[in-house]
Amino acid sequence: MDARLSRMLHLLIHMGQMDRPLTSEAAATMLGTNPVVVRRTMAGLRDAGYVRSVKGHGGGWSLNSGLETITMLDVYRALGENRIFALGPADPQPACLVEQAVNGSLADALHEAEGVLLRRMADVTLADIAADFTRRLPAADPA
Template identity: 55%
Template sequence: MKHDSRLSSVLHALLHMADHDGPMTSEVLAQCLGTNPVVVRRTMGLLREAGLVTSDRGHAGGWRISADLSAVTLRQLHEALGEPAIFALGNRNERPQCLVEQSVNAALDGAFAEAEALLLERFEGITLATLADDFARRHKAWRFRKGETDA
């Protein structure tokens, strides 16, 4: 089963960008994500259309976050990506003639709609700032375990 991992990838890229001084090129972001720079440019283009990132051209150019991290929610990012399907599960046939399958679809559709609404509501409460703070905490703990100090 193929999963749409664009939201996870976008979050990964944006957190790298938030932790970096200055713009980041598509090539550098692609290395961070283990993907192709073309994929990064295509995805960042969607975020630019949503007003979340900007791009600078030229030798020192690249992508930078243009929105306040505390104002950007996972829900906004999901919408900027074109609202991909939340679940890989679905009905066998969307317009069945069989009454049994119609009953099955009605039950599944209701459950899927409720679950999706709940997940999107949760996405509304998670911001990039929340994730950036969690990353900073984890990074600090990792450095402490390695014996590094902030000098």
């Protein structure tokens, strides 16, 4: 899994707290990247129906629904992620029986771990993450 998921979760939560569209340029500044990269990445989220784009003055990216309706898994899938872990066998078709056994055990463990992670991602909404952010804010000084 590359950093696109965490970067887009970050961006979507900011968008959920904004009262106006977020331009690709402003998003790129937030993420320390290029606006073209933002537009390309956001296209998958738009195609999945989670965001919309408006062209012209005052335009930019907006959420199509509230943060409570979008899960981490939704974003993961919309980004076209297909591989959770970068681990894998050194040789997928080994002649060595020991390496075959290692590959089998590794594949079983990775498959099980992927299932656990995907189920957890399906349970966490962007609103849950935003609430965690709010809890982390320092308490306002009453004085």
